[in-house]
Amino acid sequence: MVGKSVPRRNNPVTAFLGGLFLKVLGWKICGSLPDLPKAVVVAAPHTSNFDGVVALPALLALDLKGNLMAKASLFQPPFGKLMRWFGLIPVTRNAAGGLVVSAVNAFNNNSQLWLGIAPEGTRHNAEQWKTGFHRIALAAQVPIVPVAWNYADKTIVLGDPFMPGEDLQADLNRLYAFYQDKQPKHLQRLSQPLKSNR
16 A cells, blocks of 8 residues: 555556566565655665566556666667656766755655665676765655565565664665665675675
8 A cells, every 4th residue: 555645656557557567577566665755765686677677567566656767878769758757867877976966956846756776876796885875865854765676586675764864884784784685686796785794
């Protein structure tokens, strides 16, 4: 059940189709969305393009009007309009500082916004997480909601929200603990912080 505060698509047809596609893929959603109008959604572990194939129908199945950050190259014709319809926002990876400011402004200018970010920044053995998601959540004063792909049992796991604090490392450790038992599609590509916490 999705709460009244959560931004919705209000489209029962796409919600049904998203749920059906997830079922065909053999995946299910575990947990419930917190009833929040705004949130930074942290998605991990990200080791495969197939993560997105699962994430998009999950968004539809939940009837969630979320925005996800994705690499700008995915928006080349003819897929650009479709990507934007799904709520994807094109990101140029070398513009991190400007991205944080733009994201905070978006939170300040919208009454409802769920913004998804993959903090590993790559599908291949990231040495450390990009911490822009934390700066965004802290500056905008919105909670962080962790979400995981778990290929062990084909579940998308929705975690509990928490407000970011000034202690970045403490918040990162909290997230690493949440992802500790979540199995990625490609274990050898797992980011170093998650490898270190296994």
